[in-house]
Amino acid sequence: MFLSALAVVSTFLFSQVAAHGGVTSYVIDGVTYAGWQPYNSVDGQTSIERPFSIILSATASTMSCNDNGQAGALQLSATVAAGSQITAKWNQWTHQEGPVTVYLASCGGSCTSANSNSLKWFKIAETGLKSGTVGAGQWGNGDIVSTLSYTATIPAALAAGEYLIRHELLALHQANTPQFYPECAQLIVTGGQGKVPGSEYLVSFPGAYDASDPSININIYLDPAASQTTYKVPGPAVWNGQ
Structure with a gap:
């Protein structure tokens, strides 16, 4: 009885951690698409989102989409026009x-x-x-705390085709122990102007981040980080379609 109860509690705690930073739905052109539910059975789940959990290493093999790299058994894709907005939501x-x-x-x-x-x-x-400062400032993650959503625009010039979209929250609240919460969903982009980013914008996951990156391996509570007023977001520059 004790072991069974412990197993239930352990499963519950793991599911809470897994769901804690996970996208739970997407809104595209006014249509809401259900996200992956890590605390539910995988059997019968259909979603545009791929399965996910929590990552504690900048070079983890699951860094790309927080899974083994493959689509779900009943994977769906959402159609979106280039230039449209997509809103990810968290619970x-x-x-x-x-x-x-x-x-x-x-x-x-x-x-x-x-x-x-x-x-x-x-x-x-x-x-x-x-x-503000790295140690006591206003962050993008703070916006997620307040709104539980984040809206991005698919570049209007992007070439049509099938794409994965990857939302990532990087939590820096524990000194030198970053927590990565990436999730991916499948999109079919229509329209666009046939443009693609140059090689200087392209990265691989894993590979884009390094464990020694000062923006990742950071103690935000100690100087010099605590008093810094600038922070370089890990990864390449943003491509806006130009």
Whole structure:
């Protein structure tokens, strides 16, 4: 009885951690798409989002989409016009400190048959330190705490095709122990102007981040970080379609 009860509690705590930083739905052109539910059985789940959990290493093999790189068994994709907005929503988030980033990756065909670890990613949005100091400032993560949502725009010039979109929350509240919460969803982008980002904007996951990166391996409570008023968001520059 005790072991059974302990197993139930452990499962509950893991599910709470897994769901804690996970996107729970997406809104595209007024249509809401359900996200992945890590605390529910995988059997029968259909979503445009891929399965996810929590990552504690900048070089984890699951860094691309927080899974083994593959689509879910009943994977869906959402159609979105280039130039449209997509809003990711969370049901809970408590960490104020850290940046929010949004990436896209062309699947070069069907995303459902693509392994996310082999794709090249480019950043389309980021919100890092907005004001104040690294140790006591206003961050992109603080916006998520307040609104439980983040809206990004698919570049209007982007070439049509199938893409993965990757939302990442990087929590910096624990000294030198970053927590990564990336989730991916599958999109079919229509319209656009046939443009793609240059190689200087493209990165791989894992590979884009390094554990020694001072923006990742950081103690925000000690000088010099605590008194800094600037912060470089990890990863490449944002590509806006130019």
